[in-house]
């Protein structure tokens with residue numbers, strides 16, 4: 001079971017999407033209200049949804065007919081880094097100019113007990129399905145980072161799983177690790193959606209398949225796939241470092257690192273379109289736009 005938000009006549013509506021693709025409007029204001037109601041009643045979000053849908057008729061519309069919104073207005077999005085071998089190798093290439101025999105801080109963090117966790121986005125910077133993502137005006141090497149997102153409550157409980165894009169500037173990050181915030185955070189540099197898969201309906205979160213496709217003039221320029229089974233760490237380990245001596249808020253999203261990196265010659269351009277699909281969650285689609293630098 002998945003939960004989405006869509007808009008009709010400027011009104012945001014929460015809805016449930018069954019595994020068969022039937023969509024039912026829900027009376028709760030948002031995903032967190034659904035979770036709160038379940039907690040108050042000592043039951044689960046799935047049970048609450050099943051009680052609603054047994055007495056209602058599904059929408060006539062299909063998912064692709066709806067104007068989808070971010071499934072949750074995450075107050076903060078955090079991200080994990082170098083959690084997959086592929087990410088370590090790509091970052092070593094950036095940092096060493098291709099001298100792959102050098103040992104770097106990326107090698108060290110990949111093997112260290114403490115994972116890399118960084119602040120990625122706020123609600124205002126986070127885009128939803130079909131909304132524009134921006135590329136930086138001062139970078140010549142930019143990529144999407146397709147990542148599984150954990151939707152958390154303030155205690156670090158995993159409420160669900162979503163799709164996330166940790167847009168990144170490889171040349172800025174490669175120039176100096178202290179530039180990481182600028183390589184990761186700018187206007188519209190993150191997206192999440194299209195749905196939240198309820199955690200209780202996921203048997204094994206290490207079996208998600210992630211696929212990223214990049215289109216240029218609607219021709220496929222890149223496609224890559226990986227699975228969360230390739231993750232070097234465990235999700236609860238990442239959450240425990242995020243919440244250690246920290247305060248997080250209900251609805252925080254933790255991105256869990258990238259396992260797909262386009263070829264080194266590739267950089268995103270104005271007009272490209274990014275699709276990130278995660279099995280049993282959905283496909284997050286975002287057009288890419290250049291932004292004009294303010295003087």
Ligand code: DO4
Pocket residue numbers: 079080081082083084087088091116145166256257258
């Ligand atoms: O080390 C910098 C960022 C790593 C990252 O975003 C990733 O591995 O996904």
Ligand code: MG
Pocket residue numbers: 079080081145147166257258
């Ligand atoms: Mg990343």
